[in-house]
Each structure stands twice: as structure tokens, then as C-alpha cells.
Amino acid sequence: MVNKKQPYGTKRAHILDLLTSSPNITNRSIMDTVGCDASYIDVLRREIRVPKPISPHGNKQARVLDELARSPDRTNQGIADIVGCTESYVGMLRNKRRTAEPTSPHADDKTRVLAMLANFPHRTNRLIAALVGCHVNYVSTLRNPERAAEPVSPRKNKKARVLEVLADFPLAPIKVIATAARCSEVYASALRRKKHAAELTAPHGNKRERVLEVLVASPNITTKDIVAAVGCTKGYVNALRAENGVPKPINPHGSKRERVLDELARSPDRSNRVIARVVGCNPTYVSTVRAEKRVPKPPSSHVTKREHVLNMLAQYPDRTDKVIADSVGCHANYVNTLRKEKRRAEPTIPQAQSPIEPSTAPTVRDTQVGGDHYKTKAVQPWDVYDTWPVEQRIGAYRANCLKYVMRLGDKDTPIINAKKLAHYAQKLVEVLEEPQ
DSSP states (O other): OOOTTSTTTTHHHHHHHHHHHOTTOOHHHHHHHHOOOHHHHHHHHHHHTOOOOOOTTOOHHHHHHHHHHHOTTSOHHHHHHHHTSOHHHHHHHHHHHTOOOOOOSSOOHHHHHHHHHHHOTTSOHHHHHHHHTSOHHHHHHHHTTTTOOOOOOSSOOHHHHHHHHHHHOTTSOHHHHHHHHTSOHHHHHHHHHHHHHHHHTSTTOOHHHHHHHHHHHOTTOOHHHHIIIIIOOHHHHHHHHHHHTOOOOOOTTOOHHHHHHHHHHHOTTSOHHHHHHHHTSOHHHHHHHHHHTTOOOOOOSSOOHHHHHHHHHHHOTTSOHHHHHHHHTSOHHHHHHHHHHHHHHSOOOOOOOOOOOOOOSOOTTTOOSSOSTTTTSSSOHHHHHTTSOHHHHHHHHHHHHHHHHHTTTTSSOHHHHHHHHHHHHHHHHHHHHSOO
């Protein structure tokens, strides 16, 4: 009877069947077949007294001990590779048996590292560590007591490259420094800030003393260069200049405003754009200075875009807006706008209107097909129909049209019936065209 209190239910009966039929089956095989854990199988084994099968190779500990007894000179790593365990596990069992690990057929790491340092002092710590098979820090530790400096790698690290570029070009932009040192701009900027902070605490003195030292040594140096060298603001440098009576260096080319005034005085007919290109400023600034000094703006010698488009429209009125826009160098919508303005500006010539003559064409009421028996009456059927509401009139004319279509070829000649059909259809058109 299956015990319902067991968490696995029918798994118990399945496991018991396997253990009874195959007592040498391993727990791993039962776990793969039934799908339970090894502890539950061990409980059932003890319950029915079925021992675990003995592995033909022995367990891991027995196999490690056999290898240690058979080959005590074999290294821990070699035994671990044979048994399939970790090197630390072999070392633990070796310590329990108090079996010393065999010495390497080569000299110990310390002797080999020292020999490498003596024979090849130019080799780096990383290369020696790779050859000996030890850690690079161990090589560095042995190199320092021997007072042998590690050779500089031909490929400097990133920090050394940035610092070297900063030392050679302290005023270079961050983007140039990052490109030369093969690093990011953020990293180069951070190292520059650290370098400036270290220089401020250096024996050169604080920021104020360094600025004053630069001003005394080079009074013609610009404020921008001092800011880049010391790492301060322009306002701080200008305050120290005013405090110590050190004027700003005079630009050999004069100030921007003076240069603009000189160009305006020399060539007032030049455009703002040309003067701005010569001075190196914005054309708007030139226009502002020209307005302050009341220097008239030179007339443009070129035809404006509007005039060019209007000339093209006058010479080639049949050309499309796209063609004229491509010739002038503007947008087609601009040409279309000017074309409409030109049409509105042109005077309109009134056309002579011919006098309206009364229509002499006969109406539907004045004609009749196939005789004149309705035409001679003072009140025709048309007149009676026209007194009806519009819906009834339309229905009457549609009914007569249908009548002549249905009797076509049966009464009178087909041409007569067709003409009567057209006559009623014409009257239907008049009724439909009447304003409602």
C-alpha cells in the first residue's frame, strides 16, 4: 500500500521496484529515471537495506589515495587531472597523509625569477612572470630588493601618454590631446584638472603667486594664456592685473572695433560681409559700427533676386516657375508669388460686350412631333403639367419617356416615337434645370 504521507506519492513504489529488481543500480540512474533527489533514495535504501553499489574505480578519495600511494612524486595538479577533482582537494588529502608534494624538476620560482632578472634585466615583469609561471606581482617584489628598475614598455600606458602630451602642449585643446594620446576627451580633461590641482599645491606657490609670477615674467602674455597655464578664470587674472597695475597687452593689429573703423574709413564702399571677412568678425557687428558712425551702406552693384525674377518673368513668361527658380537660384514658390503679384499689378483691359439678342430658338412648348393638334390649342398638356408640384411633373415626363421607349416599333414609325421620346426628355431637362 502506498503511503500517502510520502511527498513523492507513486515515486516511492517506483524506486522500490528499481532497487528490488536491480540492487546494483546507482542513485544517479534512479534520479534520471524517476526524477527525485539522492537523499530520498538513500532513505529508501536504508529502509529496505539495499547498500549502494561499489564503484569499480572506487570513490574520489580512494582514487586520490591510490594515486598518492602509487606515484608520490606526482604533483597535485597531475593527480587532480587523472582523478577529475580539484588541486586543493589533492593537497588536503596529501596533508592528511603527511606526504610532501614533490619538488619541481626545475628550480623554484624565486631562483628562476632572480636568474631571469640577472640575465635579462630589460625584460618586463609580465614577460618574466609568463616564462616562469608565477604572478607578475611576485616578479615585481623580487625586482625591487635587487634595485633593478623595470624597463619602460615601448607602449606607454594611457595615463603616461596623456601627461606627456600635456607637458609638451599645455595649451592644446582637449580634443587634440585626446587624439594624440589615443584616449577619450573625458579622461584627458580629468587628468588635466588633476594636474592643475597638483600644480596649485606644488612648491611654485598658490594660484595668486603663480599668476603674479607669470605677469611679472611675461607682462605681454595674454589673459587667455594665463588662464590655460594656471587654471583660473579671466576675471581673477584681470583683477590681479588691475591690483598690480599690469595693463593688458596691446594687440598689434588693434582692437576689433578699431580695425572695423579703419576699414570703414579706408573703404566705405565695401560691404559689411567683406569687411567682416577681413577683420575676422560677424557682419552684424560691422553693420552696428557702421550705423553708430553713420557710414552709409554702399549700394549693391548686383541685381537683387526679386529684380532678377521679375526680369525673367518679363522676358520668358512661358517658362515654368521651376525653370526660372533654377536659373535665379531661389525657390519655385518665390517665383510663383512674384508671378501672381505681377498679374495683379497689370491693368486689366475690359472686353467689349456684345449686345444680348433675344433668343429666337423655338422652345419645347412651341414644337410638336407628329402633327399640330396640341400646338393649336390655347392650353396645352404642358401647361396643365406645369401647374403640378415638381415631383409630379418629373414623374409625368418620366412616364411619357418610358411610354415611347416601350412602344418603339409597335405604333407609328420608330423615328416618330424616338423624336417624341427626345421631345419629352428635353422637357424633363427644362424642369430639372429650373431653380427650386
